Amino acid sequence: MDTQRPPRPDTKTRILDVAERLFALAGFKRTSIKRLACAAGVNQAAVNYHFGSKAALIEKVIERRMGPINRQRIQRIEAVRRGAATQGRRPRAEDLLHAFIAPAFAMNGSVEGKTYFLTIAGRAVSEPDAAIRTIFVEQIKPPFMLLFQAMREALPDMPEKLLLRRLHLAIGSMNHCMGLCSVNLLPPDLFPPVDDLESMTDLLLDFVASGMKAPHYRENEPPLIASRRPS
Amino acid sequence: MDTQRPPRPDTKTRILDVAERLFALAGFKRTSIKRLACAAGVNQAAVNYHFGSKAALIEKVIERRMGPINRQRIQRIEAVRRGAATQGRRPRAEDLLHAFIAPAFAMNGSVEGKTYFLTIAGRAVSEPDAAIRTIFVEQIKPPFMLLFQAMREALPDMPEKLLLRRLHLAIGSMNHCMGLCSVNLLPPDLFPPVDDLESMTDLLLDFVASGMKAPHYRENEPPLIASRRPS
DNA sequence: GTCTATAGATTGATAGAC
DNA sequence: GTCTATCAATCTATAGAC
Numbered sequence: 001m002d003t004q005r006p007p008r009p010d011t012k013t014r015i016l017d018v019a020e021r022l023f024a025l026a027g028f029k030r031t032s033i034k035r036l037a038c039a040a041g042v043n044q045a046a047v048n049y050h051f052g053s054k055a056a057l058i059e060k061v062i063e064r065r066m067g068p069i070n071r072q073r074i075q076r077i078e079a080v081r082r083g084a085a086t087q088g089r090r091p092r093a094e095d096l097l098h099a100f101i102a103p104a105f106a107m108n109g110s111v112e113g114k115t116y117f118l119t120i121a122g123r124a125v126s127e128p129d130a131a132i133r134t135i136f137v138e139q140i141k142p143p144f145m146l147l148f149q150a151m152r153e154a155l156p157d158m159p160e161k162l163l164l165r166r167l168h169l170a171i172g173s174m175n176h177c178m179g180l181c182s183v184n185l186l187p188p189d190l191f192p193p194v195d196d197l198e199s200m201t202d203l204l205l206d207f208v209a210s211g212m213k214a215p216h217y218r219e220n221e222p223p224l225i226a227s228r229r230p231s
Numbered sequence: 232m233d234t235q236r237p238p239r240p241d242t243k244t245r246i247l248d249v250a251e252r253l254f255a256l257a258g259f260k261r262t263s264i265k266r267l268a269c270a271a272g273v274n275q276a277a278v279n280y281h282f283g284s285k286a287a288l289i290e291k292v293i294e295r296r297m298g299p300i301n302r303q304r305i306q307r308i309e310a311v312r313r314g315a316a317t318q319g320r321r322p323r324a325e326d327l328l329h330a331f332i333a334p335a336f337a338m339n340g341s342v343e344g345k346t347y348f349l350t351i352a353g354r355a356v357s358e359p360d361a362a363i364r365t366i367f368v369e370q371i372k373p374p375f376m377l378l379f380q381a382m383r384e385a386l387p388d389m390p391e392k393l394l395l396r397r398l399h400l401a402i403g404s405m406n407h408c409m410g411l412c413s414v415n416l417l418p419p420d421l422f423p424p425v426d427d428l429e430s431m432t433d434l435l436l437d438f439v440a441s442g443m444k445a446p447h448y449r450e451n452e453p454p455l456i457a458s459r460r461p462s
Numbered sequence: 463g464t465c466t467a468t469a470g471a472t473t474g475a476t477a478g479a480c
Numbered sequence: 481g482t483c484t485a486t487c488a489a490t491c492t493a494t495a496g497a498c
Contacts, residue, residue: 011463011464025359026359027260027359027360028359029258029260029261029359030260030359030360032490032491032492033491033492033493034490034491034492042464043463043464043465043466044465044492044493045464045465045466045493045494046463046464046465048492048493048494049463049464050463053492053493054491054492054493119357122357123357123359125407125410125416125417126350126353126354126357126406126407126410126416128256128257128258128259128260128261128354129258129261133416137417137418137421141421144421161423162434164422164423165422165423165425165434166434166438168407168408168411168417168422169404169407169408169434169435169438169439170404171407172403172404172405172406172407172408172411173400173401173403173404173407173442174403175357175403175407176356176357176399176400176402176403176404176406176407177399177400177403179356179357180399180403185356185357185364186356186368186399187368190368190372190375191395191396191399192392192395192396194396203393203396203397203400204400206442206445206446206447207397207400207442207443207445208400208442209445210441210442210444210445210446211404211437211438211439211441211442211445212438213441214437214438214440214441214442215437215441216437242481242482263472263473263474264473264474264475265472265473265474273482274481274482274483274484275474275475275483276475276476276482276483276484277481277482277483279474279475279476280481280482281481284474284475285474285475
């Protein structure tokens with residue numbers, strides 16, 4: 001066998017990899033620097049030497065994945081827009097949503113790294129620590145707002161506020177999906193494990209594309225669903 | 232004025248109310264018994280005297296709201312089923328989803344208590360502490376499985392696995408929605424605040440009902456959305 | 463860069479007086 | 481039931497030798 005084992009990554013990368021895994025499995029707060037360093041095979045003081053503080057380490061763990069994902073999102077949304085403009089038509093909502101969702105499930109790197117980060121990202125919006133939550137929110141804001149603008153072109157008849165709120169519901173499905181397809185947050189009888197991340201993407205895309213295009217009623221119209229307001 | 236101020240609730244209830252608020256605002260882990268007791272105007276030792284431990288207190292906070300919500304869910308799903316059977320037709324997916332969703336947004340009690348609990352519930356599925364997460368999962372399982380069975384009647388052509396997975400995406404939207412409509416997890420420019428919980432329910436119901444009924448392809452069929460697999 | 467040792471703060475839980 | 485006082489464990493961060 002001429003397969004050489006990959007060289008042991010440097011300390012900084014080892015810390016980031018282990019931090020990603022432990023943060024996914026036990027959360028930020030419950031993962032102490034001490035156990036993290038032990039699992040990475042480095043000294044406890046080395047973590048603060050390389051990253052300055054636990055908060056800074058958390059930020060690096062997030063940025064390492066979110067940066068590339070969000071750059072891809074922006075590129076692909078722009079590509080969908082250009083493609084539609086070339087053909088003289090509006091962009092399709094499905095294509096835009098796919099451009100936003102797919103990069104999160106198609107990261108480079110090991111499968112493990114992927115799935116661990118999906119768990120972390122799934123917790124992001126509801127993270128109780130505002131400082132951590134803000135890291136995510138600020139990073140996802142540019143591609144999200146770009147998606148919003150492009151979706152206005154795709155669905156010009158939908159009121160802006162409704163569109164924006166529905167986009168948040170789509171993000172909610174995506175986050176939930178992210179959490180489900182990695183660390184087993186739910187028992188298998190409750191959520192049948194999905195074989196691969198690609199079919200997860202399809203599952204999600206069908207759902208949110210349909211949800212985004214749901215009929216909506218204008219003011220003073222009777223509800224579409226009669227049973228909605230049970231007397 | 233003959234309006235009598237409501238009598239100060241007893242110690243146990245005061246602790247539960249304050250715990251609910253602080254757990255929503257700062258999370259379980261970051262809320263210490265000490266600050267909790269201080270905010271409730273009770274002694275620190277009183278918390279452990281009344282509840283035994285922090286974990287037991289968390290469980291009580293969750294059960295106090297989830298119990299009534301889930302009982303309502305079961306009642307309303309059964310009612311939809313009976314109503315449909317009486318008319319000799321299948322239950323409607325919208326009605327079943329409404330039966331599951333509405334009780335969460337229509338709790339009894341103060342508006343504050345409502346919204347604080349919505350934040351807590353929104354974090355439930357992605358909670359890093361498995362013990363806490365399990366409390367939620369076990370409590371929501373009965374109404375969720377009942378919803379699943381009833382939805383099989385409503386959408387008999389959909390493969391079971393797909394139906395189950397889509398139901399999870401619906402739950403994901405709901406959870407996200409719960410988090411958003413209470414404590415401001417996101418800045419208002421990113422998510423326009425919703426005036427009332429009822430319109431939040433409508434927003435959510437339109438979205439998930441449409442998502443659940445999205446077209447799906449059988450095996451060996453070409454994808455509905457051509458752009459889904461960009462070469 | 464890596465290590466040991468420890469400071470300094472906070473935590474959950476409890477013992478025991480009243 | 482309510483209080484004070486405290487224990488034992490845990491945490492982040494850092495000082496200082498090598």
